[in-house]
Amino acid sequence: xxLKELYVRVNLKTKSQKFFRCGVQFTREWKLLTExxxxxxxxxxxxxxxxVSVERPADYVEPVVAAPAAPAAPVDPVAPTDxxxxxxxxxxxxxxxxxxxxDLWTATGMPKLPAIxxxxxxxxxxxxxxxxxxxxxx
Numbered sequence: 001x002x003l004k005e006l007y008v009r010v011n012l013k014t015k016s017q018k019f020f021r022c023g024v025q026f027t028r029e030w031k032l033l034t035e036x037x038x039x040x041x042x043x044x045x046x047x048x049x050x051x052v053s054v055e056r057p058a059d060y061v062e063p064v065v066a067a068p069a070a071p072a073a074p075v076d077p078v079a080p081t082d083x084x085x086x087x088x089x090x091x092x093x094x095x096x097x098x099x100x101x102x103d104l105w106t107a108t109g110m111p112k113l114p115a116i117x118x119x120x121x122x123x124x125x126x127x128x129x130x131x132x133x134x135x136x137x138x
Contacts (some may be wrong), residue, residue, distance in 0.1 A: 004036045007053045007060060008044055019049045025102055026050060030060040064098050079122030087126075088131045094120035 009030045010019045019026050020041050022072040024033070024123045030053075036044070044107050045052045093116045097104050110133055 004041050006033045006036050007057055008033055009051050011049055012053050014049055021047050027102060030057050044059055063101055087132050089120045090116055090124055090128055
């Protein structure tokens with residue numbers, strides 16, 4: 001079984017903005033998949049909702065990563081304790097996140113906690129993220 005590298009995106013001829021296949025969410029932007037098994041590559045190529053290329057597309061844009069992959073950013077031991085200051089820092093971090101980078105967002109569209117932690121420098125609870133997110137969405 002040879003592993004392949006594929007570039008995949010939602011077919012621009014469709015009206016869909018997002019599409020899930022083989023456990024991966026695709027958008028209208030090219031996504032690079034590495035170490036793709038033959039059976040998965042075949043399934044992706046056969047999917048009419050997707051465009052697949054083994055060659056790097058001319059309009060491929062390298063993804064911008066807001067948070068370092070590993071190791072995680074050090075967490076500040078002196079994090080703000082005032083709930084208003086914490087909420088403001090979380091809101092600012094979310095505002096800095098690249099909305100086009102699907103790796104920073106959940107499938108439901110919420111910002112992922114590790115991305116927020118990397119930008120704030122302190123641990124953030126799911127409840128804190130949810131409260132700030134509900135303010136932003138309104």
